[in-house]
Amino acid sequence: xLILSLAGSAMAQNAILLDENGNPSDNPLELLxxxxxxxxxxxxxxxxxxxxxxxxxxxxxxxNSSSNLYDIPxxxxxxxxxxxxxxxxxxxxxxxxxxxxxxxxxxxxxxxNAPVGDNYKVTVIVGPSSIxxxxxxxxxxxxxxxxPTVALPVAxxxxxxxxxxxxxxxx
Numbered sequence: 406x407l408i409l410s411l412a413g414s415a416m417a418q419n420a421i422l423l424d425e426n427g428n429p430s431d432n433p434l435e436l437l438x439x440x441x442x443x444x445x446x447x448x449x450x451x452x453x454x455x456x457x458x459x460x461x462x463x464x465x466x467x468x469n470s471s472s473n474l475y476d477i478p479x480x481x482x483x484x485x486x487x488x489x490x491x492x493x494x495x496x497x498x499x500x501x502x503x504x505x506x507x508x509x510x511x512x513x514x515x516x517x518n519a520p521v522g523d524n525y526k527v528t529v530i531v532g533p534s535s536i537x538x539x540x541x542x543x544x545x546x547x548x549x550x551x552x553p554t555v556a557l558p559v560a561x562x563x564x565x566x567x568x569x570x571x572x573x574x575x576x
Contacts, residue, residue, distance in 0.1 A: 418455055420448045420534040427508055433524070435543040438517040443489065444538065445508035446531060452503065456496040459532035461488050463511050468526040468539050483519040484540065486527050487512045493531060515542055 422430045423445035430444060465479040465486045489509050498505045513527055519542035528537045 418448055418452075418532065418534055419450050420446055420531060420536050422529065422536050422538050423447050423506070423508065425509075427506065430538060433539045433541055435541045436513075436515040437543060438515060438519060441512060441514040443509050443512050444527075444529070445506065446493070446510050446529065446536065448493075448495070448505040448507075448531065448534065450503070451495065451499060451505065455532065456499060457532070458492050458494045458496075460492045461490060461510055462530040463488050464528050465513075466526045466528070468524040479525050480518075483516055483523065483542075484525045484527075485514045485516070487514075495532075513538075513540060515540060 422432075424430045425443050425445075427445060429447075434442070436442065463486045465484055467477045467479050488511055490507070493505065493507050493510075495505055498507060500506075511527070511529055515525075519525075521542050523542045525540045525542075526537050527540060528535060530536075
């Protein structure tokens, strides 16, 4: 499960993570094993004193909502987060509303070793804003019906065919 939260900052700017299409990311986000997703960043409430180039920093920790354990580094055999861009130049990307959209900033990959149900916190820091997303390892369950569930209806249909076939022979 991927959780998105914004840490408080001394500046007025805020930020959210975006999915690959530039829409706000689902939070929490469930990923299947061996899946990868990219995140972008939307920064808003900027003022002109914040028009700088900021480095991007990313970290991945385990997340346990019941015990509030956030800062245990995640096992890189289970999940990885890689920066696709090292920094953002606010002045060159800011629009007329003092907002910045920067897509494809970080790539998160959940490996097949991630235990189902485990949660990871992916944190991206840009300037005074810290944005976090919780990623949950999920699975696809393929259910196979038990033998009697299939055999009994098939036997009933064959029995009906046999009975009606015998009745036609008597006529």
